[in-house]
Amino acid sequence: MLAPFENTSVIEVKEMPEFEVLNDLFVLEKDFKLVKLNRFEKIVDNEVIEDIELKNEFYKKKQLGLQRTFLKLKSEEKEFLQLGFNTVETVKEIENTFKELKEIDLILKNLEKNKS
Numbered sequence: 001m002l003a004p005f006e007n008t009s010v011i012e013v014k015e016m017p018e019f020e021v022l023n024d025l026f027v028l029e030k031d032f033k034l035v036k037l038n039r040f041e042k043i044v045d046n047e048v049i050e051d052i053e054l055k056n057e058f059y060k061k062k063q064l065g066l067q068r069t070f071l072k073l074k075s076e077e078k079e080f081l082q083l084g085f086n087t088v089e090t091v092k093e094i095e096n097t098f099k100e101l102k103e104i105d106l107i108l109k110n111l112e113k114n115k116s
Contacts (some may be wrong), residue, residue, distance in 0.1 A: 073097060
């Protein structure tokens with residue numbers, strides 16, 4: 001059998017050894033360099049670049065999810081107040097969700113600026 005050896009080679013073995021497949025490692029051909037891409041990177045013309053579209057899509061989905069959570073929490077807070085329940089925990093969740101939404105809005109604005 002052939003088995004992976006030192007990330008870029010293979011060796012012949014009698015039994016297949018345990019190994020971990022690393023899907024985020026790539027070889028840049030121009031200097032035969034092994035690179036690890038982060039979540040928002042890709043290789044174009046043998047260079048590692050940030051994938052703005054992928055990053056933008058990720059944060060828009062996250063923003064949508066947070067907006068839904070925020071609206072649900074606001075609705076729960078209103079119901080709790082009408083029933084006379086303590087809403088301290090819900091208010092904290094609302095504040096944290098709103099804070100995270102503001103951070104994502106800022107990230108998306110910066111991404112739009114970088115696109116232009």
